[in-house]
Amino acid sequence: MTARILVVDDIAANARLLEARLSTEYYEVKTVHDSRNVIAIARNWQPDAVLLDVMMPEIDGYEVCRRLKAEAATAHIPVIMVTALREPPDRRQGLFSGADEFLSKPVEHEILLARLRGVIRMKRVMDEWRARDAATAALGLRASQSLDEHPAPAITLIVDDLLIRAHRLQDVLARQDIKSILVQHEAEAMAALEGQDFDLITVSLSLTLSDPLRLVAKFQSNASTRETPLLLIAEHDQRDLVIGGLNLGATDCVMLPLDESEFLLRSHGHIRRKKYQDSLRNDVSNALSLAVIDPLTQLFNRRYLTSYLDRLCAEIPSRNFAMLVIDIDHFKMINDRLGHPVGDRVLCSVAEILRANLRKSDLISRYGGEEFVAVIGAMADDERALKVAEKLRQAIEDMTFMADIRITTSIGVSVYDGGISAAALIEQADAALYDAKRTGRNKVMLYTPKCGDENELWSVAGS
Ligand SMILES: [Mg+2]
Numbered sequence: 298m299t300a301r302i303l304v305v306d307d308i309a310a311n312a313r314l315l316e317a318r319l320s321t322e323y324y325e326v327k328t329v330h331d332s333r334n335v336i337a338i339a340r341n342w343q344p345d346a347v348l349l350d351v352m353m354p355e356i357d358g359y360e361v362c363r364r365l366k367a368e369a370a371t372a373h374i375p376v377i378m379v380t381a382l383r384e385p386p387d388r389r390q391g392l393f394s395g396a397d398e399f400l401s402k403p404v405e406h407e408i409l410l411a412r413l414r415g416v417i418r419m420k421r422v423m424d425e426w427r428a429r430d431a432a433t434a435a436l437g438l439r440a441s442q443s444l445d446e447h448p449a450p451a452i453t454l455i456v457d458d459l460l461i462r463a464h465r466l467q468d469v470l471a472r473q474d475i476k477s478i479l480v481q482h483e484a485e486a487m488a489a490l491e492g493q494d495f496d497l498i499t500v501s502l503s504l505t506l507s508d509p510l511r512l513v514a515k516f517q518s519n520a521s522t523r524e525t526p527l528l529l530i531a532e533h534d535q536r537d538l539v540i541g542g543l544n545l546g547a548t549d550c551v552m553l554p555l556d557e558s559e560f561l562l563r564s565h566g567h568i569r570r571k572k573y574q575d576s577l578r579n580d581v582s583n584a585l586s587l588a589v590i591d592p593l594t595q596l597f598n599r600r601y602l603t604s605y606l607d608r609l610c611a612e613i614p615s616r617n618f619a620m621l622v623i624d625i626d627h628f629k630m631i632n633d634r635l636g637h638p639v640g641d642r643v644l645c646s647v648a649e650i651l652r653a654n655l656r657k658s659d660l661i662s663r664y665g666g667e668e669f670v671a672v673i674g675a676m677a678d679d680e681r682a683l684k685v686a687e688k689l690r691q692a693i694e695d696m697t698f699m700a701d702i703r704i705t706t707s708i709g710v711s712v713y714d715g716g717i718s719a720a721a722l723i724e725q726a727d728a729a730l731y732d733a734k735r736t737g738r739n740k741v742m743l744y745t746p747k748c749g750d751e752n753e754l755w756s757v758a759g760s
Pocket of ligand 1: 306307308350351352353
């Protein structure tokens, strides 16, 4: 995993040492010695993580971190504080200022790499959601939101088979109104995932009933927990397990004996990020479905159809498919005489018939007004396309809407066999539809180069 790391240390030798170590791991590294420059460099260079010294003249690491986290352009960049200070109050101050991780000097190389991989993985997931969110916002579908807006109720899964330790975690979380469910081994944990979405999972590395690393791997491979923050609870002599867990995808680690406020700060930070990701995901998928689904009939809309056809024509030029433009005859009369609510019900009923008579792999859309377009997939030729269109026409003619309303449709058909654009294909089907309308309605017409030629039509109609 290559990534950009910004190393901040007022002592050049320290920064160079870290730079040398990280470069051997193929990280792209930039070093800064003057803490006053950090914000500007982070803003412009957009690193994937910042390794931040705490004790610095001018502006100390806590303040640099606060400023990074306060600015929109840098708030999403994970910060790992690196310091000689070891006392819990210092760690808490680091977490309070928004640091994502806290490492003690001298930094153990393996721990540093495991932590870096962890925060970078976290950032990548966030980047992806931020990008999708920005894309939907750019379409004007919703207002982009910030990390601070998040709903409160949260639930944690605690995996531990030493009850005294587990209950302590539960008590601490409960003080912040974070609910928790306690399970003691792997099978119980997997059962708990059914029907419940957790905001945080803690796994004790001292489990005796299950292999804790196997459990971490399992949470990582499970679709419902892959993006759930996973916090390891470790004893000081479990260094190798910690590294193993982080490398398997655990998000973070808390050492025992438990520092309650540190545990809470870390849990709270992870839950907050998880909630933010959840809300982005929901907003993006809602916005996307709003953008491509016709609200009345629940069919795809014209926008989706157009991009789908463009892709079909551009990416698989050798594949055949047929396009049907289906238009309800005299629909304006239904709306005028019976009112728009009845018109809407007719549209929904036609949509139902189309759904019932076409395959799942065929794309059905409401093209606009009373016009529908069906794209019939692979291996469609003239004969099959006409057969399908005739079946649809007949099914709609046979249907009685609301006791006594009967409607008919005219259908234009064009078959794609490479070489033309999506727009030209739609024009062809439209020309065929126009001919069907002009020659009496309630019929299916296949596009031929003569379609739309009125002289030709009248001679056909007259014959
Ligand atoms: Mg220093």
